Amino acid sequence: MKKAILTIGNTLRGDDGVTAYLGSLIEKEDSLDWQIFYGEDTPESQFHKIREYAPDLIIVADAMTGMKIGSVEVMDLSDDRDYMYSTHNLPAPILISYLKGFCKRVLFLGLTVDIENVLDVNEEVSDEAKQTAKSAFEKVKEIDSIFDDNN
Template identity: 35%
Template sequence: MSNVLLCVGNSMMGDDGAGPLLAEMCAAAPKGDWQVLDGGSAPEREVAAIREMKPECLLIVDATDMGLEPGEIRIVDPDDIAEMFLMTTHNMPLNYLIEQLKEDAGEVIFLGIQPDIVGFYYPMTEKVKAATEVVYQRLEGWVGDGGFERL
């Protein structure tokens, strides 16, 4: 099975660093059968690599303002991202990126972690660190939506 985990975010922006933190955790101690890419704040740079891999599952993890309590985690339907006007700190809107990759991946799952504080040089909050740990632990043995609720 070929699975790709695309971690998105900016580690210099407080809770927006959830994606890069997840990539660091996976680099230090891989979980499950995932090829991990740290897309940082410009995940579009990874499009060519993902297309080449042709994953069965592409899991995109990013801090996402969904109007929930900080640290809550939800699966967001990729088709709904554009209509939700989700807060993003990235160069390219994620719905555009996902649209580009849908034809190259069997399934695209977008997993959002609700941030609390997103600002330059703020530390990541404990709730978002804990949520990132939850995502990390569920990577091993991932099935379907990984046990996460849908938004």
């Protein structure tokens, strides 16, 4: 099974770069076979690469607000058209709709960060957000084992 992760986030806006940090954690883990696509502020810039890779499963990872800071939420968006709240203006239904056109399964992985830590120009991800990324990394490992068991 081909698996991919599309990270979304501005690495110049502090904790908004939490998913890029997550991507680097996954790349360092030899036991995981995930292709990471760093979408930054313009995830659509990675669509042609994702389409070419043609994953069976893709996780769209993004920093979000509005839930308990530090929480990590996994949502199956393969058949969902509801709006997801993130720290970006790209409407999630458009992104998800496009990905569903060539990916069998689409999951959303939301990493809740403190909105105060994404407002200013800052290249550093806070220790709190790094811990959230580590929790998300554990979720990715769980997802990896679930989908490996089904094949």
